[in-house]
Amino acid sequence: MKQSLFMLIAFASFYATAADDRWAKIEIKVIPVTAGIYMLTGAGGNIGVSYGSDGMLLIDDQFEPLAPKIKATLKTIGDEAPTFLLNTHYHGDHTGGNVQFGEDSIIMAHHNVRIRLVNGDTQGNFSRHALPVITYENNVSIHFNDEKIDLIHAPSGHTDGDTMVHFNKSNVVHMGDNFFNHRFPYVDMDAGGSVNGLIRAIEDMLAIMDDDTQVISGHGDLGNKADLEQHLAMLKQTSGAVRQWVADGKTESDILSNGLDRKWHGWGDHFITEALWLKTLYASYK
Numbered sequence: 504m505k506q507s508l509f510m511l512i513a514f515a516s517f518y519a520t521a522a523d524d525r526w527a528k529i530e531i532k533v534i535p536v537t538a539g540i541y542m543l544t545g546a547g548g549n550i551g552v553s554y555g556s557d558g559m560l561l562i563d564d565q566f567e568p569l570a571p572k573i574k575a576t577l578k579t580i581g582d583e584a585p586t587f588l589l590n591t592h593y594h595g596d597h598t599g600g601n602v603q604f605g606e607d608s609i610i611m612a613h614h615n616v617r618i619r620l621v622n623g624d625t626q627g628n629f630s631r632h633a634l635p636v637i638t639y640e641n642n643v644s645i646h647f648n649d650e651k652i653d654l655i656h657a658p659s660g661h662t663d664g665d666t667m668v669h670f671n672k673s674n675v676v677h678m679g680d681n682f683f684n685h686r687f688p689y690v691d692m693d694a695g696g697s698v699n700g701l702i703r704a705i706e707d708m709l710a711i712m713d714d715d716t717q718v719i720s721g722h723g724d725l726g727n728k729a730d731l732e733q734h735l736a737m738l739k740q741t742s743g744a745v746r747q748w749v750a751d752g753k754t755e756s757d758i759l760s761n762g763l764d765r766k767w768h769g770w771g772d773h774f775i776t777e778a779l780w781l782k783t784l785y786a787s788y789k
Contacts, residue, residue, distance in 0.1 A: 663695025
């Protein structure tokens with residue numbers, strides 16, 4: 504079984520193992536980021552919201568069963584349905600709600616996201632109205648709510664269809680799953696992702712940040728530039744160590760037994776454990 508399929512099933516099973524009462528326990532929380540910008544948490548990828556004079560823009564929409572809760576929570580910010588919905592990539596914990604939000608909102612994403620959703624590469628019923636209707640190959644900008652919002656394509660980071668979002672005026676970045684705050688990341692190599700590409704994507708975003716930039720992670724807490732710099736340091740140090748071990752002839756079993764520097768031991772969680780991250784790195788450099 505391909506790695507991406509395995510990880511998607513594992514990811515979905517963590518959030519959706521039980522029946523409907525599993526979703527009933529999920530609370531959608533609103534975290535103010537700065538004036539007019541919010542982060543919503545629940546189950547799945549963190550949602551970004553811009554609300555102002557032009558209306559509402561939504562970044563990602565978690566799982567379909569949570570859409571009614573997300574819509575109710577959004578009404579505490581603004582009454583109208585989102586004008587735009589941006590999918591940062593194709594995984595179901597970021598696109599599942601398209602089925603409901605797509606009825607009223609214009610869905611945007613990188614072209615590869617639409618391709619993967621059309622091809623059924625993720626779980627969900629992606630009928631026509633649930634697909635991105637505006638796609639792009641590289642970068643594009645939206646002028647909305649009195650600011651320029653840059654949608655920046657990372658060619659080979661978490662996947663091959665990632666978009667990172669820069670709110671220029673608000674000084675906020677939404678990284679999508681190119682940033683798991685204080686956690687080991689998931690690199691979907693079967694969907695065009697790569698460790699080296701992830702490093703480049705983060706370096707590119709850090710170059711446009713300052714010390715006051717707020718960073719919405721794909722998973723984990725709201726962060727800042729220092730958090731993203733720490734994440735980059737982890738990526739470089741752990742990948743450098745595994746690359747050297749591979750060059751020294753170490754097997755995957757050897758590397759798993761050796762483990763990472765103890766400073767990173769707290770970064771593994773229920774989704775990407777230290778062992779899974781080591782396996783990703785070994786597969787990248789063997």
